[in-house]
Amino acid sequence: MAVERLSEEEIEERLRGIPQWRREGNSIVREFQTGNWKRTVFLFNTIAGLAEAHWHHPDVEAGFKSLKVKLTTHEAGGLTERDFRLAKEIEEVASKVLSK
Numbered sequence: 001m002a003v004e005r006l007s008e009e010e011i012e013e014r015l016r017g018i019p020q021w022r023r024e025g026n027s028i029v030r031e032f033q034t035g036n037w038k039r040t041v042f043l044f045n046t047i048a049g050l051a052e053a054h055w056h057h058p059d060v061e062a063g064f065k066s067l068k069v070k071l072t073t074h075e076a077g078g079l080t081e082r083d084f085r086l087a088k089e090i091e092e093v094a095s096k097v098l099s100k
Contacts, residue, residue: 003073003075003076003080003082004076004080005073005076005077005078005079005080006078006079006080006081006084011023011079014084015028017084017088018030018084018087018088018091020091021087024070026072026077026078026079027059027070027071027072027079027083028070028071028072028079028083028084028087029068029069029070029071030068030069030087030090030091031066031067031068031069032066032067032068032069032094032098033065033066033098034065034066034067034098035065035098036064036065037064037065039097039098040062040063040064040065040066040067041062042097043067043093043094043097043098044060044062044067046093046094046097047060047067047069047090047093047094048060050086050089050090050093051086054082054085054086054089056071056073056082056083056086057074058070058071058086069090071083071086071087
């Protein structure tokens with residue numbers, strides 16, 4: 001089953017619902033300040049689990065006190081509803097992980 005790319009208007013509309021994410025080409029990106037390596041690893045592992053559950057493969061860059069997540073639907077060659085669903089779930093878990 002093919003996954004449909006979103007239109008420019010649909011992308012802009014969905015970005016308003018996740019204001020800390022930004023567009024970079026055919027991806028949406030979010031950088032998290034984790035405060036320490038332990039939280040970076042914990043957040044990475046949590047995001048990896050969510051991504052697997054969604055059959056998604058994000059690009060992730062881990063640093064000592066930061067984590068950068070980049071989402072795109074590779075098979076569609078751009079952004080789809082799948083990316084925005086995962087971004088919202090990442091926001092939910094990140095707020096819990098980073099609030100401690």
